[in-house]
Amino acid sequence: MSDSALKLDKTIFEKEIHCVSIRVPSKCANKFMKNFGGHLLDMKKFKPIVEDNIIKNNNYRLLILNQKYKKLDLSDLPKDKRDFIFQVQQEEQSADVELFKCEPYNIKVGYDSMPAEEVFRKILPESIKEVPSSYEQVGHIAHINLKDDVLPYKHIIGQVIIDKSPSVKTVVNKVGNISTQFREFHMEVLAGENDLNVDMNEHGFRYKFDYSKVYWNSRLGTEHQRLPKLFNKDDIVADMFAGVGPFAIPASKNAKCAVHANDLNPNSYEYLKQNVKLNKVEKLVTCYNMDGREFIKHLVEKEIKFTQVIMNLPASAVEFIDVFKGLFTAEYTPLPVIHCYTFIRNDQEESSESLAKQSVRDVLGVNDITFTSVYNVRNIAPKKDMYCVSFKLPVNHKRKLELTDTQESSDSKKLKPQ
Numbered sequence: 485m486s487d488s489a490l491k492l493d494k495t496i497f498e499k500e501i502h503c504v505s506i507r508v509p510s511k512c513a514n515k516f517m518k519n520f521g522g523h524l525l526d527m528k529k530f531k532p533i534v535e536d537n538i539i540k541n542n543n544y545r546l547l548i549l550n551q552k553y554k555k556l557d558l559s560d561l562p563k564d565k566r567d568f569i570f571q572v573q574q575e576e577q578s579a580d581v582e583l584f585k586c587e588p589y590n591i592k593v594g595y596d597s598m599p600a601e602e603v604f605r606k607i608l609p610e611s612i613k614e615v616p617s618s619y620e621q622v623g624h625i626a627h628i629n630l631k632d633d634v635l636p637y638k639h640i641i642g643q644v645i646i647d648k649s650p651s652v653k654t655v656v657n658k659v660g661n662i663s664t665q666f667r668e669f670h671m672e673v674l675a676g677e678n679d680l681n682v683d684m685n686e687h688g689f690r691y692k693f694d695y696s697k698v699y700w701n702s703r704l705g706t707e708h709q710r711l712p713k714l715f716n717k718d719d720i721v722a723d724m725f726a727g728v729g730p731f732a733i734p735a736s737k738n739a740k741c742a743v744h745a746n747d748l749n750p751n752s753y754e755y756l757k758q759n760v761k762l763n764k765v766e767k768l769v770t771c772y773n774m775d776g777r778e779f780i781k782h783l784v785e786k787e788i789k790f791t792q793v794i795m796n797l798p799a800s801a802v803e804f805i806d807v808f809k810g811l812f813t814a815e816y817t818p819l820p821v822i823h824c825y826t827f828i829r830n831d832q833e834e835s836s837e838s839l840a841k842q843s844v845r846d847v848l849g850v851n852d853i854t855f856t857s858v859y860n861v862r863n864i865a866p867k868k869d870m871y872c873v874s875f876k877l878p879v880n881h882k883r884k885l886e887l888t889d890t891q892e893s894s895d896s897k898k899l900k901p902q
């Protein structure tokens with residue numbers, strides 16, 4: 485049956501859970517709560533100690549035992565817990581016959597009190613072993629990657645996610661692989677509002693963008709915070725693949741340093757400029773819409789110095805390191821620290837860290853590189869991790885001084901690429 489023909493019948497989730505309750509004096513409720521850990525009702529949205537609605541008396545509370553206990557004579561409850569009830573009963577010395585009475589307590593559960601995963605298990609055929617269990621949230625959008633076998637149920641899955649998460653207004657599914665030049669997703673709206681304009685907050689910074697037109701990955705939130713913390717106000721940062729600004733904006737705002745932020749995607753560039761304004765860092769961040777290599781050459785040609793370079797295009801950033809070969813003149817000190825993100829697929833004996841370093845050496849064609857850190861950012865897939873390799877360019881990559889005229893005077897020395 486196709487998904488659009490399927491309707492979510494919420495009545496199929498209704499059921500009654502039969503529990504056992506004990507009437508205890510209100511003043512002893514905390515004592516029981518402390519002593520009965522693990523033996524009280526354990527269900528989301530339901531409390532184990534409630535007001536007594538059977539005999540409406542504020543001096544009573546109903547203690548609801550864990551749903552695994554079913555016997556009204558408490559014979560399935562561990563002996564030490566039964567002894568504890570008896571002990572409190574003795575201490576209270578109450579003549580009230582209602583107190584310490586056990587009674588059935590039935591809890592009605594349904595769609596609203598069930599977690600999404602449980603709902604999926606109930607509505608998806610048993611042949612589907614892996615039900616959807618997680619999604620990435622970007623502003624009001626939940627982004628899910630559905631496997632082929634659940635695709636016939638994609639709209640219902642979307643609807644359940646919206647019902648279960650108040651902050652989600654739209655659910656999208658990734659269509660195809662992320663292999664576009666600008667790393668944006670092709671997506672299909674499964675449920676909710678057909679609105680992909682995000683207005684969100686990450687670590688106190690505000691970002692606006694159209695999720696279908698630019699790259700954004702909420703799983704990089706920690707990294708967007710970690711890297712800018714390495715910079716200080718004397719730094720000048722060149723962000724080669726800046727996206728909509730999640731490194732550039734925190735760097736300028738926190739370290740108060742100047743940032744040159746670039747992205748080739750015209751949409752990213754537009755949103756980058758908007759976000760720079762939105763976060764009030766126009767004075768520190770300059771935006772560019774160029775190819776990453778051209779951007780670096782442009783900064784050098786315009787004698788715009790930079791001390792830190794961010795290269796977050798993990799699938800191919802390492803290849804872009806070639807732009808630094810022979811680019812700098814002898815006067816360019818200190819040479820910048822490069823932070824290059826890369827994916828390392830590791831099914832070899834060699835460590836991922838050394839594979840990451842080697843990939844940088846291979847592109848630069850030299851061995852004497854000073855690596856300041858090789859940081860494991862996150863796991864992407866089995867045997868595949870994302871790393872941030874930070875290194876200083878070796879001195880022999882400085883351009884050689886060349887005399888442009890016959891004068892030997894140091895004043896007349898001009899710098900030319902090798």
Ligand SMILES: C[S@@+](CC[C@H](N)C(=O)[O-])C[C@H]1O[C@@H](n2cnc3c(N)ncnc32)[C@H](O)[C@@H]1O
Nearest residue numbers: 665666699725726727747748749775776796797
């Ligand atoms: C993985 S995203 C990272 C964006 C941002 N730094 C972040 O963390 O969200 C890579 C970015 O590089 C941009 N890009 C792709 N190829 C590029 C190139 N040749 N030159 C400059 N930017 C490029 C894409 O448009 C995309 O925004």
